[in-house]
Amino acid sequence: MPRPILSSALAAAGGLWLIRNLHVVTLQLPDEAAQGAVYRNLFFHVPAWFTCFTAFAFAGLAGIAYIVRKRMVFDTLAVACVEAGVAFTLIGLATGSIWARIIWGIWWTWDARLTWALITCLVYFGYLMLRESLDDPTSRARISAVFSTFAFVSVAITYKSIEWWRTQHPGPVLDFRTGGGQIDKAMQSALYHNWGALMLIAAALVLIRMRQEDSRRELEALRRYVHAQ
Amino acid sequence: MRFARHVAAIAGKDLRAEIRTKEGFNAALAFAVVILILFSFAIDPTSEQMREMSGGLLWIVFAFAGALVLNRSFPRETPNDSLDVLLASPVSPPALLLGKTIANFVILIAIESLCLPLFGILYNMDWTRQPALLAATLLLATWAITVIGTVFSALTVNLRLRELMLPVLIYPMLIPALMAAMKLTTLLIAGAPPEPGDWLWFRLLIGFDIIFTLLAQALVETVLLG
Numbered sequence A: 001m002p003r004p005i006l007s008s009a010l011a012a013a014g015g016l017w018l019i020r021n022l023h024v025v026t027l028q029l030p031d032e033a034a035q036g037a038v039y040r041n042l043f044f045h046v047p048a049w050f051t052c053f054t055a056f057a058f059a060g061l062a063g064i065a066y067i068v069r070k071r072m073v074f075d076t077l078a079v080a081c082v083e084a085g086v087a088f089t090l091i092g093l094a095t096g097s098i099w100a101r102i103i104w105g106i107w108w109t110w111d112a113r114l115t116w117a118l119i120t121c122l123v124y125f126g127y128l129m130l131r132e133s134l135d136d137p138t139s140r141a142r143i144s145a146v147f148s149t150f151a152f153v154s155v156a157i158t159y160k161s162i163e164w165w166r167t168q169h170p171g172p173v174l175d176f177r178t179g180g181g182q183i184d185k186a187m188q189s190a191l192y193h194n195w196g197a198l199m200l201i202a203a204a205l206v207l208i209r210m211r212q213e214d215s216r217r218e219l220e221a222l223r224r225y226v227h228a229q
Numbered sequence B: 001m002r003f004a005r006h007v008a009a010i011a012g013k014d015l016r017a018e019i020r021t022k023e024g025f026n027a028a029l030a031f032a033v034v035i036l037i038l039f040s041f042a043i044d045p046t047s048e049q050m051r052e053m054s055g056g057l058l059w060i061v062f063a064f065a066g067a068l069v070l071n072r073s074f075p076r077e078t079p080n081d082s083l084d085v086l087l088a089s090p091v092s093p094p095a096l097l098l099g100k101t102i103a104n105f106v107i108l109i110a111i112e113s114l115c116l117p118l119f120g121i122l123y124n125m126d127w128t129r130q131p132a133l134l135a136a137t138l139l140l141a142t143w144a145i146t147v148i149g150t151v152f153s154a155l156t157v158n159l160r161l162r163e164l165m166l167p168v169l170i171y172p173m174l175i176p177a178l179m180a181a182m183k184l185t186t187l188l189i190a191g192a193p194p195e196p197g198d199w200l201w202f203r204l205l206i207g208f209d210i211i212f213t214l215l216a217q218a219l220v221e222t223v224l225l226g
Helices: A003-028 A037-069 A072-103 A112-132 A137-165 A185-228 B002-021 B023-042 B049-071 B079-088 B093-122 B131-155 B162-190 B196-225
Strands: none
Touching (some): A003 A037, A003 A185, A037 A112, A037 A137, A072 A112, A072 A185, A112 A137, A112 B162, A137 B131, A137 B162, A137 B196, B002 B023, B002 B093, B023 B093, B049 B131, B093 B131, B131 B162
16 A cells, blocks of 8 residues: 555544544543543553553664664654654653643652653654754664664663652553553553554554655755756 | 773873863863852752752762763864774774773763862862762763763764754763762762662662663664764
């Protein structure tokens, strides 16, 4: 399937799935016993984080793949995944802040996971800035691949070390982390559905961004060709 | 053996250049002293809180001074295409990186050894209560700063705005190491012997150093040669 049609199909499927999920979350599921209506935020907050982890993991793997194989498609995939990941990180931070304002009474606290999320965001902003300051496509691909490998390792270490430093964020509730019994089955299923929908949207964004990156590289090549004439 | 000789040659070359010109050293030391003095305006230096903040303050100073030293590490090789000459020489990129890392490490340790007594005098702190462990913390965390900083100095050598980019790129990555160093330094300056839980931070520093040294050695060829 050509990429434009594939990305549109993924976006449409993700959008429709999201509408279906919104119906379930807002009209079918009851309010949570302790938190009231605001817990519905969770259905966007947690899937947004899962989506951003997935995107960053793909970006890290794409970076390593570029170092090993030296093929531009891996660089294109890496930058597309990082940008999609950063977008979902911002969604995760914003939804988290709204929830915290209502439940904790504050927009922000220096809790382990919040701090980690912010640092991850900073590291990947650095990645995007680094790319912008490199003109030559090959060295841009090479240097950002090395950076993304360092970034991925550092983000993994930071995750564990900040947990030793401070923690306040609610612990895991989903069955695959706790072994079951922490969350209502219907709520958990709505959460996974929303993750699926967000993943489809993220995949559509990645495909669109990959196309843009290809066009950008083509334009840069043409510009160099014209200058050389 | 050849590798060790090459590493020593590169480290010796960088250190000799630094001892003769003292450009990076003087600038970084002056910068560190200025920040140490500026902190006295930001916080009340006589308060008990100062003791609790000592580790944080010191490592912010060291990290800032470190960025100045590291910023010059590879860019100093760009005039007259010295970097190309180094790469064309029998010295392998990992040896080049390790040599430069060791030179930066020595310079930064020298700056820290001057700043620490000055910090003790300015803020009325006795920092000599746990000298061996404090030295171990300084060595481990400084190695973390220099190993990441040097490889990133190679990464950003051809960048526009590289002086600005290096700190933006390395500080977020250094957070686990800086966190451990701050925690340990505060504890050790307060004079308390480390509790069993505190050894965790030493383990973190050692693990961080090993992982990033290996990663830098593995990736430096891609960075410098493509």
